Amino acid sequence: xxxxxxxxxxxxxxxxxxxxxxxxxxxxxxxxxxxxxxxxxxxxxxxxxxxxxxxxxxxxxxxxxxxxxxxxxxxxxxxxxxxxxxxxxxxxxxxxxxxxxxxxxxxxxxxxxxxxxxxxxxxxxxxxxxxxxxxxxxxxxxxxxxxxxxxxxxxxxxxxxxxxxxxxxxxxxxxxxxxxxxxxxxxxxxxxxxxxxxxxxxxxxxxxxxxxxxxxxxxxxxxxxxxxxxxxxxxxxxxxxxxxxxxxxxxxxxxx
Amino acid sequence: xxxxxxxxxxxxxxxxxxxxxxxxxxxxxxxxxxxxxxxxxxxxxxxxxxxxxxxxxxxxxxxxxxxxxxxxxxxxxxxxxxxxxxxxxxxxxxxxxxxxxxxxxxxxxxxxxxxxxxxxxxxxxxxxxxxxxxxxxxxxxxxxxxxxxxxxxxxxxxxxxxxxxxxxxxxxxxxxxxxxxxxxxxxxxxxxxxxxxxxxxxxxxxxxxxxxxxxxxxxxxxxxxxxxxxxxxxxxxxxxxx
Numbered sequence: 396x397x398x399x400x401x402x403x404x405x406x407x408x409x410x411x412x413x414x415x416x417x418x419x420x421x422x423x424x425x426x427x428x429x430x431x432x433x434x435x436x437x438x439x440x441x442x443x444x445x446x447x448x449x450x451x452x453x454x455x456x457x458x459x460x461x462x463x464x465x466x467x468x469x470x471x472x473x474x475x476x477x478x479x480x481x482x483x484x485x486x487x488x489x490x491x492x493x494x495x496x497x498x499x500x501x502x503x504x505x506x507x508x509x510x511x512x513x514x515x516x517x518x519x520x521x522x523x524x525x526x527x528x529x530x531x532x533x534x535x536x537x538x539x540x541x542x543x544x545x546x547x548x549x550x551x552x553x554x555x556x557x558x559x560x561x562x563x564x565x566x567x568x569x570x571x572x573x574x575x576x577x578x579x580x581x582x583x584x585x586x587x588x589x590x591x592x593x594x595x596x597x598x599x600x601x602x603x604x605x606x607x608x609x610x611x612x613x614x615x616x617x618x619x620x621x622x623x624x625x626x627x628x629x630x631x632x633x634x635x636x637x638x639x640x641x642x643x644x645x646x647x648x649x650x651x
Numbered sequence: 652x653x654x655x656x657x658x659x660x661x662x663x664x665x666x667x668x669x670x671x672x673x674x675x676x677x678x679x680x681x682x683x684x685x686x687x688x689x690x691x692x693x694x695x696x697x698x699x700x701x702x703x704x705x706x707x708x709x710x711x712x713x714x715x716x717x718x719x720x721x722x723x724x725x726x727x728x729x730x731x732x733x734x735x736x737x738x739x740x741x742x743x744x745x746x747x748x749x750x751x752x753x754x755x756x757x758x759x760x761x762x763x764x765x766x767x768x769x770x771x772x773x774x775x776x777x778x779x780x781x782x783x784x785x786x787x788x789x790x791x792x793x794x795x796x797x798x799x800x801x802x803x804x805x806x807x808x809x810x811x812x813x814x815x816x817x818x819x820x821x822x823x824x825x826x827x828x829x830x831x832x833x834x835x836x837x838x839x840x841x842x843x844x845x846x847x848x849x850x851x852x853x854x855x856x857x858x859x860x861x862x863x864x865x866x867x868x869x870x871x872x873x874x875x876x877x878x879x880x881x882x883x884x885x886x887x888x889x890x891x892x893x
Contacts, residue, residue, distance in 0.1 A: 452787055479793035489784035492885050493807045503792035506802055537885025548788075555792060 400427040401463075403559050403590045404449065409458030411444055418444050419455070420614035426559070431591040433601040433622075435641065436611035442594040443486075445611070446561045449592070450474075450481040463558055479507060482552030482560040487568050488544040490536040496523065496547045497532040500554050508555070522550040526580050542573030546580055553584075560584070562593040598642045602626060610634050671854050678845045678855060685841030686862055692758060692827040692837060697820065699763030704770030709800065711771070712778050722771070729768035735829050737761040742833040758830035766823050773815045777808040810878075810886050817874035821867050828863075838862060 404426040411419040418441040426432050434442050447453035449460060451467055451474050460467045467477055490499050501519035504510045510518070523529045526546040536544055545565055552560055562581065566574045578600050585591055585604045595601065601608055602622045609619040610631075618625065618634045629635045707726065710718040729737070741761035745752045752760075781804055789799035831839045842855045849855075 450791060452790065475790075475793050475795050478791055481791070483788075483791040485784060485788065487784060489782075489788035491785060491788065491803050493803075493810065493883055502802060503794070506798055507793040535884040537883075551792070 403428045405461040407459045409455045411455050429588045430606045431585040432607050433605040434594045434609045440611050441614050446563045450478050479555050480558040482557030484562045484565050486564040488548045492536050495533050500551045503555050522554045526550045541569045542576045545577045559590045596641050681841045685838035688837040689827050693824045695759045696763035700766030700770045703767035707771035708774035726768045729765045754833045754835045758835050773812050777811040781807050813878045817871050820870050
């Protein structure tokens with residue numbers, strides 16, 4: 396990794412408290428352009444909250460976040476503008492249920508980017524092809540499997556031309572046999588140079604695709620480093636325990 | 652003799668039922684004129700109720716606390732006063748305030764605002780039943796809150812509102828008969844005029860009842876068709892078909 400690689404996402408000392416519970420206790424990290432970082436950690440440790448802070452669906456109590464040098468957390472930043480370049484992918488897909496797959500992908504282009512309909516349709520179809528679902532363009536979410544829905548939602552995020560794609564446990568709501576197709580799409584994305592932050596427990600994916608793994612527990616980063624280091628020789632006992640437990644549970648789901 | 656008498660009674664009965672048919676036939680132009688007014692009333696008050704009802708619902712779901720309190724007060728007011736009393740309040744109230752509005756308009760306003768209170772409940776329930784993730788996803792694509800409501804939330808919520816809304820239609824079309832009381836010449840009042848002349852209340856009221864029945868039935872049928880037409884996989888509101 397060269398030192399002059401540009402930083403796409405910079406998170407600095409982010410805190411968030413819900414009621415009495417401090418969910419994030421000062422998280423800082425950076426994602427360089429083209430990198431894939433995987434965030435792991437026990438449930439309830441603020442991983443999803445952290446991702447939501449990144450596109451300001453949740454506003455952090457303190458700390459600052461930049462995307463490509465633009466401070467997202469600054470109150471005067473036009474957040475609707477910034478969000479167009481953050482292609483968020485959700486755990487339960489959140490496809491617009493009254494729209495076909497094609498409309499899901501192109502509605503942002505038409506209504507937000509104000510692109511002419513024919514052009515938007517072509518662009519949307521390109522992304523459906525990319526996730527292998529061009530033949531499902533006319534199907535409604537209720538007619539698609541979970542894996543297909545998640546791939547459409549990735550196409551929807553991609554269509555906006557994002558600089559960064561946060562994935563919030565993209566495979567946790569899927570049946571085991573559908574996980575592979577989604578990970579495959581994500582793997583291709585990572586290889587094509589997309590900058591990604593992935594909250595996931597798919598250890599196979601983390602091990603083979605990510606540049607770095609971040610282990611979060613109780614609102615702080617316990618350890619971060621390249622997968623070889625974290626899997627091979629982690630600094631903290633806690634990291635080792637967690638990885639062992641997770642690998643037992645999820646490790647084989649991407650065993651191809 | 653006996654035979655003759657029977658015949659006479661028989662032909663008398665027949666004559667009377669022919670007279671009744673003629674009376675209905677002659678009354679129809681007047682009753683249909685009244686029906687048009689009834690439909691105008693229904694359409695206008697439903698439209699007013701629809702617009703205000705959606706705004707109220709949006710205010711309650713997405714508005715701040717002030718807007719919430721305001722619209723729930725409005726709702727409570729219009730839901731707890733009898734329609735007839737509301738009509739009188741609007742009719743006499745407007746002239747009391749020096750506003751010169753027609754009986755027709757005061758009926759539209761009174762019944763329309765009343766309907767908006769009921770309709771807002773329908774829309775609010777529908778909006779709140781849309782999963783939160785829909786709004787999150789819309790905002791994540793870069794839509795403003797307004798765009799998200801307009802393009803994502805409302806198209807779904809309005810589909811879900813159709814069945815209860817057709818219920819509101821059925822009840823409102825019959826409520827328009829109350830406008831009779833402030834002098835609007837709608838279906839019932841046209842009927843009254845005929846009754847005063849002919850002293851045949853039963854025939855006329857049965858005819859009027861029949862007209863209301865057709866209007867309600869036809870309206871519900873077409874709303875059902877609309878529902879069928881707007882149907883989307885995953886949004887079926889009537890189970891068991893197909």
